[in-house]
Amino acid sequence: MPFEQFDxxxxxxxxxxxxxxxxxxSRLVFPDDPREPFEHEALPKLADAIVRATADGRTVMFCCGAHVLKQGLGPLLVDLMQRGWLxxxxxxxxxxxxxxxMALIGQTTESVARYVRSGEFGxxxxxxxxxxxxxxxHRAGIGLGEAIGRMIEEESFPYRETSVLAAGVRLGIPVTIHVAIGQDILHxxxxxxxxxxxATSYTDFLIFAQSLTRLAGGVFLNIGxxxxxxxxxxxxxxxARNVARQDGQVIEQxxxxxxxxxxxxxxxxxEAAKTDPRYYFRPYKTVLVRTVADAGTSYFVQGDHRLTMPALYDAILARANP
Structure with missing residues (x-):
């Protein structure tokens, strides 16, 4: 007998x-805005890798958590896309x-503490x-990111110029959305x-996997x-590596x-020991260690995204325009 479900x-x-x-x-960070100083030895190296990978036609992918956008960094991502470096x-x-x-009303983010009490959150x-x-x-057979970007762009949302999803549609750059059912307010x-x-998030996953077939010589950033x-x-x-191996190729370096x-x-x-809490921080063991263990380079940049990401953006510009 089926269990009772919420109506x-x-x-x-x-x-x-x-x-x-x-x-x-007012929280958005634009390319020409003044910067708070932030320095890290990895940033020039990452900028060099990004510019070199772009010139060689290799994948440069940023995988971002929502706080990157909540910190107002969308305009920097859009500019990197427009310049061809993302x-x-x-x-x-x-x-x-x-x-x-943000594209629709120029505002976002609500107080969970406030609205969960009243049963209105999301x-x-x-x-x-x-x-x-x-x-x-789903009907059109396209990915979720492209579909949302099309809606923003084709319906001329008032603030679409700072939308990364709309920029992806305008520029023909994949912006993929990776959903876990039950985690988002939309659900x-x-x-x-x-x-x-x-289905549409899985389409985006396959687009993601296809991008990684060109990761050799490329760059993958895991941000927040x-x-x-x-x-x-x-x-x-x-x-991607499974198919590459069948073709006598490797995805490394x-x-x-x-x-x-x-x-x-x-x-x-x-890799940290299993008795070390850092072992259970997936970006550490997966992005920094395991997937580059054979041949590759990894860096860790600690700091607030409003400091680290503008600094990376500036480093890329400096490397591309010496």
Missing amino acids: RKRLRLRPLAERVHDMDR GHLALNGAGAIHDFE LWNETGRINQAAIDA EHPNFDPAATG TAVMGPEVYLKALTM FTTAVFDLIELGEQHHA
């Missing part, structure tokens, strides 16, 4: 205009939500339009179609994502980096 039809949604937002466009951007579901809301009408984009994408909504979201980034990367790289707040210490090129 989503009883949910009451409110318009975004009634929500108190914790972020607006060839694939991967986000989790929350990242897509923040990008969509239940906002306009944000649920992303679910319709997933349904349309609360009555119009959520899990089959459509699952502790689970989605390293886990999707691990499976996709395995697929690439550069990886992790940007995060966590302290890993000075030695992060060897």
Whole structure:
């Protein structure tokens, strides 16, 4: 006998205009904005690897958690895409939500503590339009990231110029969305179609894997994502290497980096012992150690994204325009 299920039809949604937002466009970081100083020995090396990989037609992929966008760094990512130095951007579901809301109303982010108490967290009408984009994408056979980007671009959202999803559509650069069912506010909504979201996010996973077939000589950055980034990367790289080996090729000699707040210490090129809590931080063992163990280079950059990412952006510009 089937277990009893929650009836989503009883949910009451409110318009975004009634929500108190914790972020607006005043938090955005643009290429010409003044910088707080941040230096790290890895940044010039990463910039060199990115510029070299781009010139050689190799993959340069940034895999970002939602806080990268919540910290206002979307305009820098868009500019890197426009300049040709970022060839694939991967986000989790929350990242897509923040990008969509910022493009639509110029605001995003709500207080979980406030709205979970009233049973309203995430239940906002306009944000649920992303679910319709997933349904349309499923019918069209395209990925979730492209579908949301098309909606933002084709419907001329007011602030689409700083949307990474819209930029991907304009520039023909994949911006893929990697969803875990039940983790995003969209999954609360009555119009959520899990089959459509699952299928279109899986399409994005296959696009991600295809990008990794060109990772030899390329660059993969894991920025503020502790689970989605390293886990999707691990499976996709395995697929790419499996096919490459059948063709007598290898995918190695690439550069990886992790940007995060966590302290890993000075030695992060060897796997930590299972008795060490750092062992269970997936970006460490997956991105920094295991996938570059045969032949590759990895770096760890610790710090707030509002410091580290503008510094990386500036390093890329300096390397590309000496």
